[in-house]
Every structure is written in structure tokens, then in C-alpha cells.
Amino acid sequence: MAQHSFWKGYLKLSLVTCPVAMMPATSEAEKVRFHTLNRATGNRVEGIYVDSGSGKPVEDDDQVRGYERGPDDYVMLEDDELRSVALESTRTIDIEMFAPADSVEWIWYDRPHFLMPDDPVGEEAFAVIREAMAATGTVGLSRLVLYRRERPVMLEPRGRGIVVWTLHYADELRRPEDYFEGIDGDVEPDLVKLVGRLIDRRTRDWDGALVHDPMQDELRALIEAKKKHRRTPKAKKGAEQETPTNVVNIMDALKSSLAAETKGRGKGR
Template structure:
């Protein structure tokens, strides 16, 4: 059963809508411990001073901000706590904007928003207003001692809150202009046409269940086999190295041809399967 990670209210003008916040994702990250090779003794990491080689205990560690090489300003916990955003329980809506105005680069993490029983009517009123105007709400709220910029957006029959990066956290594209290699000349009409064919042949509706984390599945399979005592031979780790495209048109045409063959083979298999059933 899902558990809320945060509870509070949405401030919508003078209207307060009590809500609960839930995670939208369940991380599937694999965690490995570091062990000594000869006896599998688990390694514990210690914080060592490089000057005298002695271990530094947690109570002897302070926070320092480097202002120049090896020059630090020490900031204590009390000073940081005094500056921390007030831990209010309010998601304060500041603006309503069109979703297409927000560059996807700004998106960080997402959460489901569900209403408390007493605020169902107000919650669905906000949903209806956002659906009618086709706008999303820009808001601020405090989560885990940090003030977040976020948007509230409609997703089917409920609201989703997505935290955003602040503009100062985004690397401007202009900073990469010196690294960008410009094309000597624009693509020819023939090249563009065949590229459009390739895009069209790969076009479909987005189906997230289609894409699998193949690496994680292989690692879990490896772990299962080794846990059962099976001897596993590691496959070759050689990877295909990218090479220079000698003939762009030939590569495009070959790609289109290969995809057409795959689709034809797939259609033939479906017909055979249907006939057998």
C-alpha cells in the first residue's frame, strides 16, 4: 500500500485544499557492497585527514565553503538552520501558465497529489479549472528542508506535482556554442527526404512498457545464477565503437531498408500466429 511522503495543502487564492503527496516512481537501482576479495569481509569507509593520516570522527567535522584555494569560510549548523526555509505545509500557487512554455530541461522529479476526504470537492474544482483553461500551476513549497519550485499539472483524473530546477541551475546553451561543430553545408533535399522516411518508419505511439532496463535484468539474472551455485562465464565485453560515416546517403537508405524488412517479417509472424489460432 502506497504511503504519503508529505501532507499539507494547496493554497489557491483564498482557498486551501488539504492534500497528500505520493511518489510516482519506485527506484530499481541495484546496490553493491565493497568486500575484501579473499574473504568477502565488508569494507567500512573512514574519513581520514590527509595531513596527519588520522581518522576524523563525525563530531569533529564542520562545514566549510571554499572561497579560494585552501581558504574556507566555516558555517555551523545553527547558522544554516536559521536561514533554512520555514517548513510550512503549503503548496503556494503563484501563477498559471501553458505547459508548452516550460522547457522539459527544467523537470526534476514528480509526485502524485491526492485530496484529503474533506477537500475532494475543492480538489476536483481545481482540476476542472485547469482542464478548462489548459494551464498548469506554478508553485513553491518546502520539502526536506529545501524550498522547491514546482508545477501542478493535470494527469487524467488527478494532479501531479513536478519539481523544477531553478533557472540558475540550468546550463545555458550559449555556454556550449564554442563546442558545437557547425555543418559545412545544409543537408541536400535528397538526404532530407530519406531522413524523413527513416523517421516515419520508426514513428509510433509512445508505449512506456515497451522499453525495458535490459542491463538490470541481465545483472539480476547473473546474481540469481551465482547465488544458486552456477558457474557463469562472462561474455565478451567488446563494444561496437562508433566510426565515421563515410556515405551518409548509403547509411540512411540501408537503415530504411532494414526497418522495412523487420516490419514485413513481424507482419508475417503475426499472420502465421493468427492462422494457427
């Protein structure tokens, strides 16, 4: 069982309930993080809220949320008023309905989380819900307060556990048709075959190392150099202005690409 779960509560389906724990499936703990400092003193810079009219700092107790209904005209909403429209429970994943697993398109997916039973007594109920979804090819749909906001969530069986995906709301999504409809869909079959050959030569088995972030390594090396007062590399000049040259003849460019890759493979042997 994973320790230090960031969320604990209950998984509920009708009258079946079991205690569960949840952890984000992704982490940025290993990322290099920076603070903003005062160059002159080396002290951290702190952010404060100030009144836009008087310029004076506003204490925490005097801060209130506001909805803009016009220029410099706001409706104030107190915390207890906001809580009145929130979910009654922030600790129960009540599965309200199910949907075919393949009917939820990728664009709805937001953040993945691992859900697991939090008590040996509840493992059977958890397993029954999980296996029933797997057997029927469905995912569960519910709502939950996460990251200080009520969110729709989808429960997907995965191995011995369940993956809980936060989903986007419908009004957060843009229609792909608005951006893709004007793209010319006609292509020459011979060009497709040539690109297919390039794809075949560059196809590898999936490995997490394929999405390694090299910039993190460069940042850590830079930080170590600064710690030891070594010379640091200079910024690369003009890199941001580099743009590929226009391809006049796609067929010639693809043939040259294949020839270059064949030559490169020969040298690597």
C-alpha cells in the same frame, strides 16, 4: 488513496487550503543494488569521514558544513544558521503565481511527483484548484523543501490528480545555444525524405516495454547463477572499442538501409 506517502502537508491558494499527500512518480526500488564488500572477509565496507590533516575519524557532532572562500580556507556554517535562511514551512505548497502551461520548457523539469488529497473533506478544494488550472491552461508555481533542499516546484493538473514537478534553478541550466549554434543546419531535401521513410518503418505505438532495461535482467541472471554456483558468462571483449565505420556517401547508406529493412521485413512474414 496511496499509502505510505513520503510527504504530507497542505496545498494552499490564497485562503483556500486542503491537506494533501505526495509520492514520487518514479521508483528505483526494482533496480539491482550493490554494496561494497571486503573481498577477504565478505564484510560490508563502511564510509567514515576523516580529518584531511590528521587522518583521524571525525565524530558526527564535530562535523560542520563549510563554504570554500580560498585554498584550504572555509567559512563554517552551523545547522541553526542554515535553518534561518530556509523556508518557514516545509509542509505547505503555497501557490504563489501561475504561468501558461506551454511556456515552461522541458529543460526546466526535474523530478515528477503525484499529489492527491489526504482527507475527504479537502477533496472539493483540491478539485477546484486542479480544474481551474486545467480550464485556464496554466500551471502553478511554488517553492518547497524536498530532498533536504529548497526547490522551485510546478503543479500540473493531470486527470483527477496533480503532478508536482521539481524544477531546476536558472543557474543550474546551460544555454543550448552555446552548444548547437555551430552545427550546420543545411540538409538536402532528398536525404530528409529517405530518413523519413526509415522513421515511418520504425514507428510504433508507445509502450513502456520500449524502455525496458535489459541490463537489469542480465544482472539478475548473473546473481542467480552465482547463488547456484553455476558458471557465469565471461565479459564481452572489445565491445567498448566498437565504433561505427565512417559513412562516405549518406545517400548510398540510406538506400542500403531501406533495402536491408525491406529484405528483413520480407523474411519476417
